[in-house]
Amino acid sequence: MARKVLRHPLFIRVTHWVNMIAITSLIISGFYIHNPLKYNFFSTMDAARKLHFYMMYVVMAGLLARVYYAIATKDYQNIWFRFKDLKNFPALLRYYLFLTDKHPNWGKYNPGQKLVYSGWGFLLIIQILTGLALYKPDTFPTLASIFGGLNIARLIHYLVNWIFVITVAIHLYLDLTEGLGIVKSMFTGYVTVDEEEPTVVTKEQLRQTL
Amino acid sequence: MNKISRREFLKFASFTAATLGLSQSVPEVAYALENAAKGQPPVIWIQGASCTGCSISLLNSVHPDIKEILLEIISLKFHPNISAATGHVAVEAFLGEAEKNKGKFFLVVEGAVPTKDNGVYCSIGEKDGRELYFSEIIKELGEKAKAVIAIGTCAAYGGIPAADPNPTGCVPVSEVIDPKKVLNIPGCPPHPDWFVGSLAHVLLYNELPKTDKFGRPKMFYGGIIHDNCPRRQYFDNSIFAKDFSEPGCLLLLGCKGPVTYSDCPTRLWNGGVNWCIKAGHPCIGCTEPGFPDKIGPIYEKMPEVKLPGISASADTFGEVVGAATAIGLGAHLIGNIVTGRLGGHKKKDKEGEK
Structure with missing residues (x-):
């Protein structure tokens, strides 16, 4: 018997889409700021920088809200990557490399997702710190010294941006190919599950729903 | 309220002017500095792994000019380039002066300190038939000095001698001498005002100027070049020079203005005539720690990513x-x-x- 289960509460849905808009704009405007001749997406540097700085505040708020939610509702149990998740990686790799068709039930997110999602939080903090050092070098000279100078901060900011580009691409690809039900649930919040089949929702999550 | 005499007031005002970097436009500053500092303070200038460029740059000082600085404002006890004495006489001269002015003199160090193989790669003289290694000498003099001014990026952060692969194991002065005692005046070369202004600050307030995390005086290295750049409007409007002859922002030609702390755009060089970017050359970030490795390459925006192989x-x-x-x-x-x-x-x- 199939029934609908809440997979993503409203708060997660809102922060997800807010962060998605912010990070996408940050990546695009960031590439323009890095090399305006090569990545010619904007009319002027001023426009690109303005968007970058608005979205900087949005993503900071988005990260803060998401982390607060994760701690306040114990949602971190679903999403936070732990070292014990490492032992599940071989099984996950076997699935992704088509060696087996079985995707074991690890709860709401599989260990790969946990690694990427908690990694984004960590990388965002690095981006915020290096970004602030570059944004207001006069106000935050200490930040620049932590990274060993502004140029190193700039290099870190640029390379971590590439990690975002790659992981967002993987995230998009896997979500679109692993079943549109999951994608839909990020809009509606609900996912259809079969009672007989292993559920993609944790017991914790179910308890919150019911 | 404190009572101050007219003379004291003038002294204070002129020192402040020098500290603020007005020395180029106000010749009276030089006069006042000279009066206030007569016979004071003893300065010993020594050079390690350097190119002498910082000494040459000091010749560029306008008010006070180099003659006034050397003969009237500071009492220069020793400088390798203008030392009449040579050999052991010269060595005895500066060691003797250091002993005589113990705790009173300023040690100005130009150049990085080679430390590999006990510092054998930089010997600055002989004493009793034994070579005097630079790394030992500045430790000895640094302890006796009132304060140490590390002039130039090499002395302040290692600079070019400490660049990869650093065959002589060069380190900045602050790694050999107690960093609290060291004032860094980076730049390749540093602007003469940065040195004279810092010296004026020390003479006036009897303490080292306020510094940032990298030991540089905030009054000269407080803002980044990009924010005060005369070509900033080109940047905001996305007009980028693709060639050195073009007007436009030099960012894509490798300008390090956005990552370099210095007051070059407002201070200007050669007596206020010109400076790198006005002359059409991108900023090379010479006042930054990690110059030239971490701030280079000169004509690229970012340093290379180095992974094994x-x-x-x-x-x-x-x-x-x-x-x-x-x-x-x-x-x-x-x-x-x-x-x-x-x-x-x-x-x-x-x-x-x-």
């Missing part, structure tokens, strides 16, 4: 990894279709909807 520009690195990901995802997509997993899932979804 691989060295590539940050752009190439990102693009290669990005392309590899795209190929990987494409291959996985083919796998998804070939194994029928993608189709299978869709079927399952449809069944679920029923």
